Amino acid sequence: MSDITRFEVSTRLSRAAVYQGLVFIGGTTPDDRTQEIKGQTAQALKKIDKLLADAGTDKSRLLSAQIWLADIERDIGGMNKVWMSWTAPQAAPTRATAQVKFASKDLLVEITVTAAGATI
Amino acid sequence: MSDITRFEVSTRLSRAAVYQGLVFIGGTTPDDRTQEIKGQTAQALKKIDKLLADAGTDKSRLLSAQIWLADIERDIGGMNKVWMSWTAPQAAPTRATAQVKFASKDLLVEITVTAAGATI
Amino acid sequence: MSDITRFEVSTRLSRAAVYQGLVFIGGTTPDDRTQEIKGQTAQALKKIDKLLADAGTDKSRLLSAQIWLADIERDIGGMNKVWMSWTAPQAAPTRATAQVKFASKDLLVEITVTAAGATI
Numbered sequence: 634m635s636d637i638t639r640f641e642v643s644t645r646l647s648r649a650a651v652y653q654g655l656v657f658i659g660g661t662t663p664d665d666r667t668q669e670i671k672g673q674t675a676q677a678l679k680k681i682d683k684l685l686a687d688a689g690t691d692k693s694r695l696l697s698a699q700i701w702l703a704d705i706e707r708d709i710g711g712m713n714k715v716w717m718s719w720t721a722p723q724a725a726p727t728r729a730t731a732q733v734k735f736a737s738k739d740l741l742v743e744i745t746v747t748a749a750g751a752t753i
Numbered sequence: 754m755s756d757i758t759r760f761e762v763s764t765r766l767s768r769a770a771v772y773q774g775l776v777f778i779g780g781t782t783p784d785d786r787t788q789e790i791k792g793q794t795a796q797a798l799k800k801i802d803k804l805l806a807d808a809g810t811d812k813s814r815l816l817s818a819q820i821w822l823a824d825i826e827r828d829i830g831g832m833n834k835v836w837m838s839w840t841a842p843q844a845a846p847t848r849a850t851a852q853v854k855f856a857s858k859d860l861l862v863e864i865t866v867t868a869a870g871a872t873i
Numbered sequence: 874m875s876d877i878t879r880f881e882v883s884t885r886l887s888r889a890a891v892y893q894g895l896v897f898i899g900g901t902t903p904d905d906r907t908q909e910i911k912g913q914t915a916q917a918l919k920k921i922d923k924l925l926a927d928a929g930t931d932k933s934r935l936l937s938a939q940i941w942l943a944d945i946e947r948d949i950g951g952m953n954k955v956w957m958s959w960t961a962p963q964a965a966p967t968r969a970t971a972q973v974k975f976a977s978k979d980l981l982v983e984i985t986v987t988a989a990g991a992t993i
Contacts, residue, residue: 636989637989639965648967652895652936653893654772654773657987658967659937659968659969697865698766706856713765716765720764723759724762724767725762725766726766726770726777727768728779729779729819729821729863730856731855731863733854733972734972735945736945736949747777749756749757749773773893774893775893775895816895817890817985818886825974825976837884844877845882847890847897848886849941851941852973
């Protein structure tokens with residue numbers, strides 16, 4: 634039995650990997666990319682909630698986040714609004730936010746996080 | 754009592770999070786953005802020194818760093834000069850450096866690090 | 874004796890750092906930058922294999938990866954082809970991929986990974 638647990642594994646990537654009490658969640662993106670930034674951010678965060686639950690933890694145990702935006706000038710306000718209403722009280726992770734270019738033209742936001750696993 | 758310790762927490766982010774001997778420090782930026790790259794880099798590193806100290810560790814225990822620049826062609830030399838005079842002997846972290854676009858027009862550099870906590 | 878082991882250390886960076894069963898490998902780049910994306914990706918992954926081996930582990934124990942490309946529209950297909958033929962069965966890491974700007978004009982890809990150390 635491996636000491637690493639992976640979720641939603643393909644030859645390209647795993648959506649989450651758990652090792653020694655640390656939960657790594659990869660770049661998480663919305664499925665419906667016709668939505669604007671608030672909708673896309675909410676979708677990505679909902680997926681992160683699901684992956685955290687699969688790994689036996691939740692957003693109150695987030696350690697770090699990296700947020701990539703396709704248009705930071707236009708979208709940082711909307712993303713932040715959804716983000717700040719989502720974070721757990723007194724438990725927001727560390728964060729770094731920047732504009733990059735994505736492979737998909739319609740993608741506006743991608744969020745990568747690391748979390749602590751279940752309380753032992 | 755939580756097994757995660759956070760520093761400078763807001764609803765948006767924590768400046769640092771400590772868990773199981775790992776110290777996560779978020780994207781750290783200079784306050785005085787009228788300065789050029791060397792001044793901005795030195796400011797960010799001074800803040801990182803402070804956060805590492807708050808977490809009970811120091812720059813000789815850095816594990817990884819990600820450095821984002823607003824203008825890599827113009828600024829990588831100046832950033833590297835300040836960075837290399839700052840790293841502890843035989844203890845520089847792993848590093849990845851790239852140009853991204855920031856939310857703030859005057860921001861030239863943002864540095865994210867992970868460190869080992871206090872020696873047990 | 875330190876509880877952190879570093880590989881290929883300079884004043885600027887270490888190529889890898891191992892701490893508490895976690896292996897951090899920094900932004901890894903190809904040496905021969907006259908090659909196109911497939912060649913450059915293969916070179917970077919070969920270097921990562923070497924660093925993982927130095928740290929006593931291998932690609933089947935990767936936890937997370939960040940892939941930066943200089944031209945994501947042109948190069949994501951070629952990078953993915955090499956990447957997917959390289960990942961270990963049922964053991965691909967989490968991943969985030971984006972276009973950034975590099976310091977070197979000829980560099981097409983840079984890959985940063987975190988892995989679990991040797992099985993204890």
